[in-house]
Amino acid sequence: MFNGIIVVSVLAGAVVVVVPARHLWALWLAGKQVDALPLFWDVPVLIWGRIGKVLQFAAGLAVIIDLLDPDRLRATGREAGRRLREREAQRQLRLRPYRLSALRGKLYDSFVDVRFVVGGGAGDGAVSLNTRLPSGFGQDAPFTLEDYLDFRERVLAGLDVRTDGRLSNVQTEKIGEQVDAFFNEHLSAREKALYELGQRKLGRLAAVVGVALLGSIVSYVTVGFSLEWIFLHGVLVVGLLTLMSSAGAYLAALPGLAREVPALLAGYLATHLLDRTRPLHAFRKIAVVLFVIGFGLDLLAS
Incomplete structure (x- = not known):
């Protein structure tokens, strides 16, 4: 179940993708290609789409956490x-x-x-x-x-x-x-x-x-x-x-x-990230935000 932090993080990620590019989304919804148009810092949407794919891949790496031994962590x-x-x-x-x-x-x-x-x-x-x-x-x-x-x-x-x-x-x-x-x-x-x-x-x-x-x-x-x-x-x-x-x-x-x-x-992070009921759970929350942002950029460039 999503807690408040995840919900806020997902909404923040969606705002980062949607608000600055709202004029591009209007064109995208009209069925027009926007991959050659500039987005952030005059970088084409196509490049941001590729960055989005990388972010989605990074978010997917969070599955590794579930493969690790929680007792050892x-x-x-x-x-x-x-x-x-x-x-x-x-x-x-x-x-x-x-x-x-x-x-x-x-x-x-x-x-x-x-x-x-x-x-x-x-x-x-x-x-x-x-x-x-x-x-x-x-x-x-x-x-x-x-x-x-x-x-x-x-x-x-x-x-x-x-x-x-x-x-x-x-x-x-x-x-x-x-x-x-x-x-x-x-x-x-x-x-x-x-x-x-x-x-x-x-x-x-x-x-x-x-x-x-x-x-x-x-x-x-x-x-x-x-x-x-x-x-x-x-x-x-x-x-x-x-x-x-x-x-x-x-x-x-x-x-x-x-x-x-x-x-x-380093000691503080290791203690507070690992010595928990669900070790490294914070990275799962970060992965959700990365996935939302990456998916939005990738979808805009498609």
């Missing part, structure tokens, strides 16, 4: 799901150094507002105290919100903040030292090692971007101004600023995540 799907869970756990472990680096940055940003205030110069007083309390630091934070609030109270008690909220360089350095001490105090030995690993990787990436940014400046001095230079220089500036922010750790993790996407996607 389900077993393969369960094994793919197990490997997917293991890979996901490994990915979370590899992300932990970057998450810890981002968490430390968020902790520092909860004290120091890096936005320049009106009247602030390039030296002392260029940043201000962040008065917006965070709602939390996430479930993977090694400290609780109550721990943070107690720590914040101790930090603020030791600061002589100006009435306008601006902080001196000495004050921001003191906050940074206290944040590091509090953060490391709540890390286990393993998490400290992971955090230091994330900091090293983040530092290396920032150094690479910094060198590239310096190279773009040298290029501007020696070669001159161009639209390509503006784009490249802008990307490098944004990248370096992002790496210096609390979100920089996630940017540093992107290359590793990108390499894992194909394997994770």
